[in-house]
Amino acid sequence: MIRLLLPAFVLLNLGGSAALAQFGGGGIGGDFRGNLLESRRRNLHLVMLTIGDPNEHGDRMLTFRTRGTPGQRVQIVSPDLFHDQESGIGPQMTETQPGEFSLTIGPVPPGVYHYLGTNEPGNECASVTLPGKTLVEALDVPHGVVAELTRYSPQEEEFMRFHVYTPPGYEENDQSYPTLFLLWNHLLPSHSWIEIGRLNFILDNLIAQGRAQPMIVVVVSQPESIFDNNKQFRAEVIPYVEKNYRLKPGPENRAIAGCGEIEFALDADPQFAYLACFDSPFSIAGRNRFDEWVGLNNWKMRNDDIQKNVRLIWFGDQLHPRQNSNIDRLGLLLAEHKLPVEVFRSDRPNIWQSRREYFADLLPRLFQK
Template structure:
């Protein structure tokens, strides 16, 4: 009975502590520790574990075994300096996935949550919050008659937007399957990239609109009246033409509510994977709407079961689009991307018709590392003739 009483008291105490503000949750150790030479040490206190693995994109093979000391602390230090990049990782304790309790910086990608850290330098300096003028990131709801509900977008306005009357060009930046309107600002570091490029004078100040490309979702999971639903990629109306048909409403809303330059020469559209698919089909469906198009690791050809008129007459629509001479048609993909062959086939179509485009190929596969790089390279090329 005494033992039961003590256990009950302990549980009640823990519940009270959890219900209060977390003032005493100080990390017990530094993990990850980024050292001056850009090697990184990971640590985890797990004295009863028989094995601990740290898995992440910092490792060429994807995971590394950690070593336990006499105090039950597991450690792993990278044998060499890491290249500049934003990295993600997680622990596996006796095969159970565990977040790093000493790292509060985490990101969700669909239903996977990972810890993150940044090694600065080169392009990775664009991913950091630097001492430069900062734009504003807003979550904005807009009505959509095509879907019959209100939907949410994320909008970046450049530093100084609120204080003046200047009009700006607009980049429409679209996420991939399983993503949402939060993906590019959280996983893609879009606001930091824009802030830093604009501050350096390497990019034109611009508005960036990041929509939710999932027709069956009003906004990101857990941020609608649907409640705390589990994120999934298995959603209705995915890549069936509905999003493309509704997209002019997004452009009309933005032009009504922001100080835009409402012309083709001042609009760009780009996206990754599914967002690249949407960008390609939207830009050819509405050839007078966008002068700049970016396809990042894009899905290209629709499933044969998709019968939307948006996907009909591909070659005729491409001809009309390129007859209007877009200022930039930019295709980028990793050499190990599962969509590499589809992009090769699409480029053959463009080549056969003499349609001009710029091609950028990087190492690696279908990963955020590449998409951040593509955004950082694409943005400086925009709005040079608006």
């Protein structure tokens, strides 16, 4: 079982005010700096957080230390480490000496833990690895390469950034590879899937174990869209990647994953034989779009060509009654139309923990003979 941990944060309650240094929905980067700058603008005190040697206590114990004003209430906020507590806030840190605070937790399972290491806006989070040969670790295996690409989008009239993973050995040979496209909206920058999602390390390790096929992965942040088949992605991203990377042709060598990409499975001109939906594909802005989607697409599911083309429709979601109901209903509907469906459910309390598990289950199922 893969365990993913989100960044740890520091929360100070200062005489009725609270200063919370955290990452926004976009993951590491600009949102983090923005929160720090906003806290400074409001004259709220941010403390520095240092983490002790993961092995200093033995038995996988971690020590957090920080400094502040004597008598303050200081807590660590981490939905991963304290998911049983309200809002992921840990116990109050102990004031070992005036103005010096400490908290020891554990034993902590193996994995990669991001944490806030400084209150300087120019710095990003740090991470610590508790070794255990998990899929999320950078193990002693051949590693692929992640390239960050920036190009102008005529569709959006702005610059777009996306990331491309090429498997180990890509630069040393002339082979072509199957390709997975991972799409998400702008609220989650593409680098989050690498830096927090650990996608490249998970795939490196699965390939080394012989459990996944070597593949190219294209991670794209897209504008929020519902049922529009993502014109920017089709008109710009796919042609660019096809021109600049060695992609195997044909739908059987293409997969697409994301939140609302169920549309691509029902294309009249199919490009993807594998489709994966993360989380609920129909709950948008508090609205349940399931019935609307069925009304628009029911006829497509009866298309013989679509039924022959699709090799896998995979759903991954957390244990959540509303989401589970939608996916169960859709899975049964697709299966009735002879479309291959698999559902993976994660019991992890944190959404990024679940997404890492999604990768571990999905990637070995793609492009198998």
